Amino acid sequence: MSGKHVEKNQPTSFEFNSVNLEKINKILKKYPSERKKSAVMPLLDIAQRQHDNWIPYAAIKKIAEILEMPHIKVYEVATFYSMYNLAPVGKYFVQVCTTTPCMLRGSEKIVKLCKKYISEKEGQLSSDNKASWVEVECLGACVSAPMMQINDDFFEDLNEETAIKIFEGIKSDQLPKFGSQKGRIGFEPNKRLTLVKN
Amino acid sequence: MIKLKVDGVEIEVPQGATVLQACEIAGKEIPRFCYHERLSIAGNCRMCLVEMDKSAKPVASCAMPAANGQVIYTNTELVKKAREGVMEFLLINHPLDCPICDQGGECDLQDQSMKYGVDKSRYQLNKRSVKEKYMGPLIKTVMTRCIHCTRCIRFASEVAGVPDLGTTGRGENMEITTYLEKTLDSELSANVIDLCPVGALTSKPYAFEARPWELTKTESIDVMDAVGSNIRVDTKGWEVKRVLPRLNEEINEEWISDKTRYACDGLSKNRIDKPYIKVNEKLEACSWEQAFDFIIKNTKDLSGDKVFGVVGDLIDAESMYMFQKFLNTSFKSNNIDFRQTNLFINPSHKANYLFNTTLARLPEADLVVLVGSNPRLEAPIVNIWIRKAYLARKTKVYSIGDNFDLTYPHENVGITHSAIAEILNKKGKIYESLKTSKKPVFIIGESALSANGEYILETIKKILKESNSLNENWNGLNILHQKASSVGAIYLNLMKENFLEKLNDDNNKLVYLLGADHVKLSKKNQFIIYQGSHGGLNSKIADVVLPGAAYTEKKGIYVNTEGRVQSANKATFPPGDAKEDWKIFRALSEKFNNLIDINTHEILRENLFKDFPIFKNFNEIPQLTYENLEIKNINASNNNIKINEIDFYFSNIIAASSKTMNECKIAKQVLLKTGTDN
Numbered sequence: 001m002s003g004k005h006v007e008k009n010q011p012t013s014f015e016f017n018s019v020n021l022e023k024i025n026k027i028l029k030k031y032p033s034e035r036k037k038s039a040v041m042p043l044l045d046i047a048q049r050q051h052d053n054w055i056p057y058a059a060i061k062k063i064a065e066i067l068e069m070p071h072i073k074v075y076e077v078a079t080f081y082s083m084y085n086l087a088p089v090g091k092y093f094v095q096v097c098t099t100t101p102c103m104l105r106g107s108e109k110i111v112k113l114c115k116k117y118i119s120e121k122e123g124q125l126s127s128d129n130k131a132s133w134v135e136v137e138c139l140g141a142c143v144s145a146p147m148m149q150i151n152d153d154f155f156e157d158l159n160e161e162t163a164i165k166i167f168e169g170i171k172s173d174q175l176p177k178f179g180s181q182k183g184r185i186g187f188e189p190n191k192r193l194t195l196v197k198n
Numbered sequence: 199m200i201k202l203k204v205d206g207v208e209i210e211v212p213q214g215a216t217v218l219q220a221c222e223i224a225g226k227e228i229p230r231f232c233y234h235e236r237l238s239i240a241g242n243c244r245m246c247l248v249e250m251d252k253s254a255k256p257v258a259s260c261a262m263p264a265a266n267g268q269v270i271y272t273n274t275e276l277v278k279k280a281r282e283g284v285m286e287f288l289l290i291n292h293p294l295d296c297p298i299c300d301q302g303g304e305c306d307l308q309d310q311s312m313k314y315g316v317d318k319s320r321y322q323l324n325k326r327s328v329k330e331k332y333m334g335p336l337i338k339t340v341m342t343r344c345i346h347c348t349r350c351i352r353f354a355s356e357v358a359g360v361p362d363l364g365t366t367g368r369g370e371n372m373e374i375t376t377y378l379e380k381t382l383d384s385e386l387s388a389n390v391i392d393l394c395p396v397g398a399l400t401s402k403p404y405a406f407e408a409r410p411w412e413l414t415k416t417e418s419i420d421v422m423d424a425v426g427s428n429i430r431v432d433t434k435g436w437e438v439k440r441v442l443p444r445l446n447e448e449i450n451e452e453w454i455s456d457k458t459r460y461a462c463d464g465l466s467k468n469r470i471d472k473p474y475i476k477v478n479e480k481l482e483a484c485s486w487e488q489a490f491d492f493i494i495k496n497t498k499d500l501s502g503d504k505v506f507g508v509v510g511d512l513i514d515a516e517s518m519y520m521f522q523k524f525l526n527t528s529f530k531s532n533n534i535d536f537r538q539t540n541l542f543i544n545p546s547h548k549a550n551y552l553f554n555t556t557l558a559r560l561p562e563a564d565l566v567v568l569v570g571s572n573p574r575l576e577a578p579i580v581n582i583w584i585r586k587a588y589l590a591r592k593t594k595v596y597s598i599g600d601n602f603d604l605t606y607p608h609e610n611v612g613i614t615h616s617a618i619a620e621i622l623n624k625k626g627k628i629y630e631s632l633k634t635s636k637k638p639v640f641i642i643g644e645s646a647l648s649a650n651g652e653y654i655l656e657t658i659k660k661i662l663k664e665s666n667s668l669n670e671n672w673n674g675l676n677i678l679h680q681k682a683s684s685v686g687a688i689y690l691n692l693m694k695e696n697f698l699e700k701l702n703d704d705n706n707k708l709v710y711l712l713g714a715d716h717v718k719l720s721k722k723n724q725f726i727i728y729q730g731s732h733g734g735l736n737s738k739i740a741d742v743v744l745p746g747a748a749y750t751e752k753k754g755i756y757v758n759t760e761g762r763v764q765s766a767n768k769a770t771f772p773p774g775d776a777k778e779d780w781k782i783f784r785a786l787s788e789k790f791n792n793l794i795d796i797n798t799h800e801i802l803r804e805n806l807f808k809d810f811p812i813f814k815n816f817n818e819i820p821q822l823t824y825e826n827l828e829i830k831n832i833n834a835s836n837n838n839i840k841i842n843e844i845d846f847y848f849s850n851i852i853a854a855s856s857k858t859m860n861e862c863k864i865a866k867q868v869l870l871k872t873g874t875d876n
Contacts, residue, residue: 004367057378070355072364072377079366 004079005123007056007087014058020046024066037069040077044084053093053151054085082136087123090131092170094118095149099138105145110163111135117167131170143187144180153178156187202268217259217270218246226272229281229310231288231395232347233260236451237356243288243347245310247280248272256280278314285314290321291370292396293342300338301397303410307345328373334381335861336388336456337399344374344398350390357453358384359585359605374398381865384605385578385846388456392442401440403460403858408434416769417444419756420458421512421682421749422853425557425579426758427454431462431750431769438462438750438770448558449758455578456862457846457853464856465748468732471774474743481743486775490789493742496725497529500708505531506701508538509692510713510730511681511850514754514766515813517746517779518683518690519806520794521712524783528790529708535697536687538717539842541644542651543688547827548820550655551688552761553580554673555639556819561586563674565635567628568597569618569654570839571643574604575846576680577759580641581605587639596628599645599841615650615837618657638667641676645841653832654839660829669824678759680849682749685757689812711736712779713746715851729782731772732851745776748852752778753799755806755813761820763813 016024023046024039031038040063047059055078064071078084085093096114098107114133118126125132141147144156148163155166155178162181169175180187199210204224211220216239221228231243241261248259251269256276271277289311296302328341348365351374355361360383362376376382382390391401413432420427420441427450430442441462443454473489474481484492497505507525509518518536525531537543544550555563560583573581581604587593588606595608598617611617611627620626632638640658647654655677662668662675679685687693700706701717706724711717713730721739728740731748750769757763772778777785780802787794796802807814847859847866 004371070361070364070377072362072375075377076364076366080368 004082005087007054010057012058014047014051014056014062016046016062017050020050037067037073040067040069040074041081043067044074044078048084052088052091054088088125089123090118090125090129090133092131092150092175094131094133094170095136095139096133097137097139097141097145097147097149098135099142101138101142102145102147106159107146109160110146110148110158113160113163113167117164118170128171144184150175150178156180157182157184200264200266202264202266202270204270205272211264215264217248217250217257217262217264217268220264220268221248221259221270221272228259228272229314230260231306231310231345232349234349234352234393237349237352237393240348240352243345244284245281245288245314247277247284249274249276281314282316285311286316286320288345289315289319291326291342292345293325295343296397299340299343299397300400300405301343301394305397306395326370331373331375332379332381333376333399334387335858335865336402336460337382337391338402338405339399341373341398343396345396346372346374347395348374349393349395350374350399353390353393354382354384354387356589357582357585358386358389360384363390381869383866383869385455385457385574386453386582388459389443389453392452403463404440408432408439413439414769416750416767418750418769419764419766420454421756421766422455422457422461422850423577423579424679424682424684424759425449425577426682426756426760426762426764427458427579428764429454429458431767433750433770436770436773438465448556449762450579451582453579453582457849457859460858460862461850461853461856462750463858464732464852464854465750466773467857468851468855469773469776470731470733470737470743470745471772471776472745473775476741481738481740486785489742489744490786493727493786494789496741497708500725501530503531503533503700504705504707505529505533505710506697506706506708507531507534507710507712508701508714508717509534509536509683509687510538510711510715511683512749512852513683513687513713513779514749514752514756515686515690515763516754516799516802516806517712517752517783518687518692519810520780520783520796520802521710522690522692523794524787525710527792527794528787533694533697533700534692535694536681536683536692537697538714539644540648540698542647542655543693544652544655545688545691545693547822548761549668549673549675549822549824549827550659551677551679552685552820553641553676553678553759554822555676556760557583560584560639561590563587563637563639564591564593565628565631565638566593566595567638567640568595568599568608569640569642569658570599570646570841571597571641571678572599572602572604572841572844573641573643573678574602575844576643576678580678580759584641594631596631599643599839602841613838613840615653615834615839617839618654618661619834621661622657632661632665635665637672637674638662638665639674639676641678643678643841644680646839647677648842649837650832650835652830653834653837656830656832657834659827663829668827670822673822673824680844682756682758685759685761686755689757689810711740713851729779730851731776732855734851734854744782745772745774746779746782747772747776751776755803757813762818763816765816 027039027042043063048055060074064074118131118133146158147156157180209224228246230246232240241258246259247256249271250257331339351363354363416431418431420429428444428446430444432440472483475492585606597610601610621629667674709726711728715734726740727742728737729744730746737743751772753768754766847863848854853859
């Protein structure tokens with residue numbers, strides 16, 4: 001994984017909307033007032049969700065003000081965690097897992113399809129500005145490898161066919177249902193149950 | 199006390215010590231990069247690994263608390279191997295560009311790799327490279343060399359109190375940077391250069407100037423403020439290449455301000471290196487003989503009240519002493535003063551004009567009241583000590599005067615004299631804090647003493663007396679001087695009442711300025727002699743300019759704001775025809791047929807010690823008794839306490855001549871303009 005890409009064209013201001021401000025107040029109540037910087041991670045998440053799935057400098061500044069911490073300390077957290085985006089991503093943000101189990105089960109094919117259907121380069125917006133994709137490390141769904149995450153949902157048990165279906169779905173704004181694309185329920189073994197029955 | 203064994207030797211260490219400290223007490227050297235005794239513990243470089251009994255793995259000694267019964271080994275095969283492994287990892291991404299690195303010769307990584315480095319690398323891949331970061335005009339960055347010890351980050355947020363530095367990214371992509379690469383907004387920023395154990399942060403003005411082994415090192419005293427920081431002056435040939443801090447636990451620890459460190463390039467610019475006399479309204483270079491003859495011709499019959507002497511900011515005690523002697527003998531005049539602006543000083547008792555609490559005891563304070571003082575700009579080192587008090591016990595800091603950023607939280611309580619009267623009348627916030635305070639500290643700045651200073655001084659004395667904080671055990675009365683020469687001049691009693699008014703009087707026929715650049719003179723028909731090292735406004739209006747020596751070019755005694763007498767040493771020679779100031783007075787006195795018979799600096803000091811024995815006690819703070827400390831009743835006035843604007847980077851003639859200080863000033867203005875806006 002390469003270093004984080006930070007957007008050059010930054011918006012000049014950022015304000016939390018009233019719904020999110022209420023959420024923030026609720027989160028702040030969880031921590032003693034002199035330790036309120038503990039809330040930096042949920043606040044960054046709220047900012048990201050409000051601002052088209054990426055965090056501008058203005059939001060970092062705002063959060064630093066709310067939590068009374070130095071700007072750099074918020075920025076440190078935002079650059080440390082891979083799930084905070086510091087540059088615009090597509091409305092459909094595709095994260096393809098390429099760690100060992102997924103790779104063994106064919107994630108390279110999914111990456112190839114991403115290049116074909118979304119954009120040639122990782123992190124680049126697609127031509128219709130709808131989607132972007134990145135490779136990520138293990139998302140913890142090895143049992144249903146290969147898999148990818150689109151926004152908040154996991155799409156698992158992929159193969160080329162189902163992956164194409166998903167990418168087509170992105171174009172027409174009609175994603176298939178998340179979860180196993182093979183129709184497995186509860187991720188029981190693929191062919192037969194191996195645990196002793198009764 | 200904790201008992202433990204280090205390499206078979208049983209030792210005792212105080213509670214709370216770390217294994218590393220225990221090893222040091224046992225006399226074992228532990229290599230380290232991230233650990234620094236004045237910063238918090240990070241434990242991330244892993245260089246200080248030692249072997250501990252009952253531990254399967256080697257432990258990082260800097261982060262391991264010492265405990266009873268521990269058995270530590272510092273020189274086993276395992277320790278050596280572990281450290282070699284750590285070193286190999288550190289060197290994986292280090293560029294090994296020592297031949298072109300300014301840290302070369304004084305680099306921790308270089309030194310320690312001599313012992314723990316292996317001669318070849320097993321790393322086959324490309325080394326990472328990191329973009330340079332902008333950190334202002336003083337700090338040059340080569341971030342590829344960084345080993346992520348985070349000393350600079352901890353210094354900025356803990357000691358300097360400006361948490362602008364941080365790490366971005368993670369793992370291999372971790373980088374040290376300021377937020378959005380702005381200038382590090384601190385008067386102490388350049389200390390990170392000393393802290394950096396590798397060549398990642400080096401000095402921008404000193405880049406590629408010299409190698410450490412080429413420099414001649416002279417221990418000396420700083421004159422940029424009245425703190426008297428201990429410094430080391432490094433010279434190559436004639437030129438002062440750099441100034442570094444010298445350890446003094448009671449004054450500057452191991453920090454110095456950016457001005458102390460970088461004003462030194464002003465020593466080679468704007469110098470007066472020849473005598474000048476005014477011919478046809480123009481200053482013309484001449485010889486010493488001509489200059490002396492010109493002085494005699496113009497001042498022969500003057501004496502007594504017609505002759506005035508003004509002492510500048512950076513003058514050592516010996517020069518002032520000779521100056522005083524010279525005016526006394528040759529002109530029968532005693533009109534000498536060091537106060538170039540209005541300043542109330544009560545010399546009747548030493549407690550009235552010294553920083554009595556002393557710097558080293560400031561962290562004990564549980565209440566700090568700043569009266570007309572902005573210590574961050576007047577004396578950054580004092581600000582570190584106050585910040586220490588805040589960090590140690592959340593000391594409440596109040597400020598009477600304008601509002602400003604001090605790097606620690608503080609509360610402004612008005613700008614009028616009535617804020618002080620309120621405390622005396624047992625009212626207001628400060629009084630509420632004072633009631634419970636056991637060790638209160640009042641710091642009075644020069645600005646507060648400029649208008650009805652007597653009222654402020656005496657009232658604060660009264661307040662402290664009432665709260666039992668003006669005695670041998672705890673004296674909370676502090677005057678924060680701004681000029682290196684001030685306390686020395688008070689010791690020499692260079693004060694005259696209503697001096698400034700008389701100075702611009704018509705009666706005044708001769709003004710002798712000894713490096714006095716800040717005094718405002720309205721040039722009428724008086725004859726002005728300027729003797730000093732640098733050309734400024736006052737040397738321009740002078741009739742005669744005599745070239746003197748700067749602080750690095752003479753041996754001299756300076757007294758800091760605590761009353762501590764310290765001796766500065768001669769690191770280099772005055773340029774051109776310039777002479778040490780006492781020699782000029784001696785030569786002049788001979789011309790006036792009133793020879794002051796002092797031929798060497800040693801004899802000069804002997805004379806000074808004989809007349810003013812206080813100067814004999816080097817490095818000591820005067821021990822005061824308080825029985826005869828007078829406290830007067832002075833009527834209040836409606837004056838405001840206005841803090842005089844301080845141009846930190848231009849506060850004296852050497853700094854004002856410095857190119858680096860000019861760059862700092864511009865960088866600061868840019869910073870103020872953009873502020874934290876994106």
